Amino acid sequence: xxxxxxxxxxxxxxxxxxxxxxxxxxxxxxxxxxxxxxxxxxxxxxxxxxxxxxxxxxxxxxxxxxxxxxxxxxxxxxxxxxxxxxxxxxxxxxxxxxxxxxxxxxxxxxxxxxxxxxxxxxxxxxxxxxxxxxxxxxxxxxxxxxxxxxxxxxxxxxxxxxxxxxxxxxxxxxxxxxxxxxxxxxxxxxxxxxxxxxxxxxxxxxxxxxxxxxxxxxxxxxxxxxxxxxxxxxxxxxxxxxxxxxxxxxxxxxxxxxxxxxxxxxxxxxxxxxxxxxxxxxxxxxxxxxxxxxxxxxxxxxxxxxxxxxxxxxxxxxxxxxxxxxxxxxxxxxxxxxxxxxxxxxxxxxxxxxxxxxxxxxxxxxxx
Amino acid sequence: xxxxxxxxxxxxxxxxxxxxxxxxxxxxxxxxxxxxxxxxxxxxxxxxxxxxxxxxxxxxxxxxxxxxxxxxxxxxxxxxxxxxxxxxxxxxxxxxxxxxxxxxxxxxxxxxxxxxxxxxxxxxxxxxxx
Numbered sequence: 001x002x003x004x005x006x007x008x009x010x011x012x013x014x015x016x017x018x019x020x021x022x023x024x025x026x027x028x029x030x031x032x033x034x035x036x037x038x039x040x041x042x043x044x045x046x047x048x049x050x051x052x053x054x055x056x057x058x059x060x061x062x063x064x065x066x067x068x069x070x071x072x073x074x075x076x077x078x079x080x081x082x083x084x085x086x087x088x089x090x091x092x093x094x095x096x097x098x099x100x101x102x103x104x105x106x107x108x109x110x111x112x113x114x115x116x117x118x119x120x121x122x123x124x125x126x127x128x129x130x131x132x133x134x135x136x137x138x139x140x141x142x143x144x145x146x147x148x149x150x151x152x153x154x155x156x157x158x159x160x161x162x163x164x165x166x167x168x169x170x171x172x173x174x175x176x177x178x179x180x181x182x183x184x185x186x187x188x189x190x191x192x193x194x195x196x197x198x199x200x201x202x203x204x205x206x207x208x209x210x211x212x213x214x215x216x217x218x219x220x221x222x223x224x225x226x227x228x229x230x231x232x233x234x235x236x237x238x239x240x241x242x243x244x245x246x247x248x249x250x251x252x253x254x255x256x257x258x259x260x261x262x263x264x265x266x267x268x269x270x271x272x273x274x275x276x277x278x279x280x281x282x283x284x285x286x287x288x289x290x291x292x293x294x295x296x297x298x299x300x301x302x303x304x305x306x307x308x309x310x311x312x313x314x315x316x317x318x319x320x321x322x323x324x325x326x327x328x329x330x331x332x333x334x335x336x337x338x339x340x341x342x343x344x345x346x347x348x349x350x351x352x353x354x355x356x357x358x359x360x361x362x363x364x365x366x367x368x
Numbered sequence: 369x370x371x372x373x374x375x376x377x378x379x380x381x382x383x384x385x386x387x388x389x390x391x392x393x394x395x396x397x398x399x400x401x402x403x404x405x406x407x408x409x410x411x412x413x414x415x416x417x418x419x420x421x422x423x424x425x426x427x428x429x430x431x432x433x434x435x436x437x438x439x440x441x442x443x444x445x446x447x448x449x450x451x452x453x454x455x456x457x458x459x460x461x462x463x464x465x466x467x468x469x470x471x472x473x474x475x476x477x478x479x480x481x482x483x484x485x486x487x488x489x490x491x492x493x494x495x496x497x498x
Contacts, residue, residue, distance in 0.1 A: 023403070039429040040404045231403065231430050299407050299427050321406045321429055328407075350409070350425065 004031040011056035012148045012206035013213060022229060028121030028246075030057040033229040042232035043323040046195050050154035050220050051228040055194075055201065056209065059123025060143040061116040067136035072114045074271055075133050076106055077255060077264040083108040088175045088192055091263050093129055094273030098254040098280060102126050103245060103263075105192060107177055115188070117149075119245045133272070147188075148209035150202050152216060153236075155366075156223035157199030163219040164212075165189065169200070183215045194233060196240025196364055238318050238329065239364035241291060247302055247317045248289055248331055256280055257333070259289045259361075287314065288339035291361035292347075294328035298354040300347040306332045307346040307353055313338070316347060322363055329363050330356075369396060369488065371462055375438070375478055376487035381423075382462065383438045383470075385478060390439045393466040394426065394457065397491045402428040405457045410446040410468060417443060417470060419477050424467055426457065435467065439477045445469040 004010050004024065008031040017024065022033035033054065036042060045051045063072050073080040078091035085108050093101035102122040107115040118126045127142045134140055152161050162169050167180035167189060177190035188203040204212050217225060234244070243249045248258055255264040256277060264277055294300060300319030305312050319330030334345070341360045346353035374382040380398035383390045399405065409425040417423050423437040446468050449456055456465040472478075482490060 034430065035403055038404050043429075235429060297407075298409070299432070301432060321427075323429070 009057070011054055012209040013054040013056060016210050016213060017054065020227065022227070025230070027057070027230055028119075030120055032057060033227075035229040035231045036227045039229070039231035039235060040323050042226050042228040043235050045224065045226035046154045046197055046228060046232065046236055047324055048155070049223045050152065050156040050160050050199075050225045051195075051232065052213065052216050052220065052225055053151040053153065053228045053233055054148075054209075054213070055151050055233075056148040056206070057120035058149050059118045059120060059126065060147050060203070061118060061123070061127055061130060062139075062141045062143045063114045063116065063130070064139045064141070065112055065137070067138040068112045068114055071130070071134055071136040071138040071140070072106060072116075073269060074136070075130050076104065077271055077273070078106070079265045079268045080106060080108075080114070081268070085110060086176055086178055088177055088190055090175075092249075092255055092260070093126060094255070094264075094271070094277075095251060096272050096276060098256075098273040098276035099251040100245070100249040100253060100255070100258075101129050101251070103243060103249055103260075107188075107190065109179075115143075122245060145206070147203040148206045148212075150204070150209070150212065150216065151193055151195075151199065152202070152220075153193050153195040153199035153228075154197050156220065156225075157197070160216060160220040160223060160225060161189070161200050161202070164215055172200075174198075183212055185212065187212075194240075194242055195236035196242070196362065197236070197366055234318075235320060235323055238320065238331070239322050239324055239362065241331065241362035244318060254280060254285075256285045257287055257289065285336050287333045288336045289317070289331055290334050290339040290341075290343070290358045291363060292330050292332060292345060292356045292358045294330075294347070294354065294356045296355035298347065298349040298352075299328045300330040300332075300349065300354075300356065305348040306334060307348060308334070308338055308343075310346075312348075313345075319347075324364050329359075331361075334358070370484040372484045374462070374484060375481035376484065376490075377436065377438045377481060378490060379436050380491075381435060381438045383478070383481065385472070385475075388472055388475070389444065390441065390470045390472050390478075391466050392423070392438060392468050392470060394435055394461055395487070395491075396461050398426075398433075399458050399461045402426060402431075402433060404429045405454050408450040408454045408457065408467070410450065411443050413443055413446060415443050416473075417441065419474070427454075437470070438481060439470055439472055439474070441470040441473040443468050444471050
């Protein structure tokens, strides 16, 4: 067994991943498992049964105090006023020009307490952004080191986790959470995920992470649970058309372009980027995110050029094989008037144009 | 693990000489590093390739990787099995899942490649760096 490179950050489960023989990669400065048994096998386990992911690299920021609502609502694009205690909300942090600082998940713990889950490689930036906007005298804490985060995803995810907790999981609706216990340790149990399947994300103390991981693996054994890496996480989220920071969204992309207009509530109070979005909406969005399937032979990858009528017209933000659909799929930016399903496009693959067609998204939607 | 009758590159290709033909593939180590292989882009028969230049592309679920020509010459055959069954590259990289056959234009290039024993050592050393 080899040690992780000293320059990379590690989650509390790093030693376990290495001991178990996971293939490790540098993911935005974090030493993370890209796969255990294989991306395809892990992907299918999540779609058909259950998979377990270490997502402790994700960051957490806590906002507390009488001014917690005012600050949270001001910095984020979605309507925090609509959140009930025990509910989670997908949202964005924007620059004044309307581009993304990050996409986030806001959890309302109490009237005066919000818990925000953010992307690993953005966590310091997000914390500074929120702290700088804190004219409200709320308490803003960087809490990344306080939690390990595990994702139990797939149709047998609830049954797996239920064995380890007295909390009635069926009472937790999608995008809701509760504070309870898992295997005798305090856990925030959220019915959220990044795979397009049912399942939970739990937050536990870092020192409990290895034990909880093992308990979940044992509990899921009867369902054939698989430990999963970031490779499967990516193919799963792509099929479900969930945005990945640095790909579909980044500093030069607005929520309106990214087909995420629903998280930017222009009818609420002011937030950074609101004026820019209002102006963009009025003037018309010039490019939009679209899903596509390859019709010719080849696989589109992040960064490949998209051609319309023989000329460059956009770029691929994410692309690859879809193990569930057995097709090669992707997401790309196209001029708005050409971003509807049914548009013939070409993807430049190794200097050769290969045919593709835009399709409705998400590519995969689980049966309810 | 690595057949002794083949020659290897540090980029993880192998070549087996049969008369004036070099049969080329990627190594077990390469397929392991790539993970699940889902697509193989092979050159056209009749084209010429130059040692060290891109010969083919192998795509795993995660990424695309170039395969470099370990020897120079003319492509005389490509493995048609891989179009329908790219996963064979994971299963049998040193056997059925060879990539191309090249008619050697500079047979002396073979001498510059690694032996199976040297390649095994090279892979072992590379692994312990991680």
